[in-house]
Amino acid sequence: MNDNEHSHTISVLVENEFGVLARVSGMFAGRGFNIDALSVAPTTDPKLSRITLITHGNDQIIEQILKQLNRLVDVLKVVDLSSEERVRRELMLVKIRSGNHQEKIQKILQAYSGNLLDQEKNIAILEFVQEHDKNNEVLTQLGDFEILETARSGNIAMQTGKKILAT
């Protein structure tokens, strides 16, 4: 990212129509916008799904992204959560070779409210739920370990208080 580029977390409410994810991601690809991370899952209304995505760009690019998203068929509502009071959380699983370093692992788990999800011999799966950037920090902290694999959700986000993503 350049200096005038910022990371934005955007929530998109879409009709649960066939191919809606292909249309959204196709728009990004077609126009040269980046998707750094994305999640899509159903809402309590079976006709609607909710996409949360992380993208980056300067103010002009972000404005274009919001405009183009709003133009898409099946897109009902778009909110850039960067300018709103919100919670942003990412689930990250990290598999490491734990070796004889249980104490150091426990320290990192405590510091980031992590959770030891699985341990088989000297292979451990750690779980962290916090902001995407904070999860990046964990990976740096785990630098002394061999990181075998990671799996991340990207930020899942929601405005606080009574504002909701709805039409």
Next chain:
Amino acid sequence: MNDNEHSHTISVLVENEFGVLARVSGMFAGRGFNIDALSVAPTTDPKLSRITLITHGNDQIIEQILKQLNRLVDVLKVVDLSSEERVRRELMLVKIRSGNHQEKIQKILQAYSGNLLDQEKNIAILEFVQEHDKNNEVLTQLGDFEILETARSGNIAMQTGKKILAT
């Protein structure tokens, strides 16, 4: 889902090339396969991203999905985690009108290891991290409350032990 259809969680390792998500989701749309939920985020190797998706179908459909995924440019590895020892976790945020029912909310949080993420007057955001199906159960348990909105990651998943998603 019909009786002979099952939900499958599939991990896909992809090159972090422009438009790879559009190609993957476009293949699903083009061939009439369902995506029930999907997450994509970078791995520790900046050249690679990892997609976790939930789909459903009978054995023949799932076999087709795996075959077509493997054929896509930029797809390096595909694993159907349904037939493997694995952990599967979904992050779900639920905003409810909490009213005067703090005790009932605390009970549900305890029962599902949930977390009160935010509380503004009588609006609460609850966080749950567990399997997708178990999160559905939470929504049923919250049936007495007005659910204002939900945001979910879909399952994030990983094989346990030393097997990893790599080429």
